Amino acid sequence: MAVLPILEYPNEILRKTVAKETAVDEELIHLSEDMAETMYAAPGVGLAAPQVGQLRRIIVLDCAREGEPADLLVAINPEILESEGEVCHSEGCLSIPGYYADVMRHAKIRARWLDVEGKEVTGTLEGLKAICFQHECEHLEGGLFIDHLSPLKRSLFRKKYKKHHQNRSGGEKGDT
Numbered sequence: 001m002a003v004l005p006i007l008e009y010p011n012e013i014l015r016k017t018v019a020k021e022t023a024v025d026e027e028l029i030h031l032s033e034d035m036a037e038t039m040y041a042a043p044g045v046g047l048a049a050p051q052v053g054q055l056r057r058i059i060v061l062d063c064a065r066e067g068e069p070a071d072l073l074v075a076i077n078p079e080i081l082e083s084e085g086e087v088c089h090s091e092g093c094l095s096i097p098g099y100y101a102d103v104m105r106h107a108k109i110r111a112r113w114l115d116v117e118g119k120e121v122t123g124t125l126e127g128l129k130a131i132c133f134q135h136e137c138e139h140l141e142g143g144l145f146i147d148h149l150s151p152l153k154r155s156l157f158r159k160k161y162k163k164h165h166q167n168r169s170g171g172e173k174g175d176t
């Protein structure tokens, strides 16, 4: 297993739509292990393959709270079948470090996916797990949580984020 580098906005790979997997092969299983390790190391609660530069239709999540046992979910070809209710939650993303914003999501979803053995699983998700599942599925369509922001908030985000990056690269070059 290995911790993979995480791509950051505005990397173009994050905007690609990922095609459906036709089979669960060794490469995909290996990738799921690396993705889980990368997510735990970050640390984060979810990660989608495009974030590590892989255009494969797979997400990992673990929304267990501190002190609770691990609750790793690996979902290949994840699909949302039904949804109900609405919930507003402050979201962040490992590909947009240091930025958080309120996003509306469905409160409860029924979803289907393949596990690492290629077996079809159907489950009902609620709370943070449902929010995270929707956030990660969006990554597979080239979407990011900032796409949900109003035009005004998005332009403020761009300014703030640009500054954050300039500061960071400045620091790396040894500027003030």
Ligand code: NI
Pocket (backbone or CB within 6 Å): 092, 093, 094, 095, 135, 139
């Ligand atoms: Ni994300």
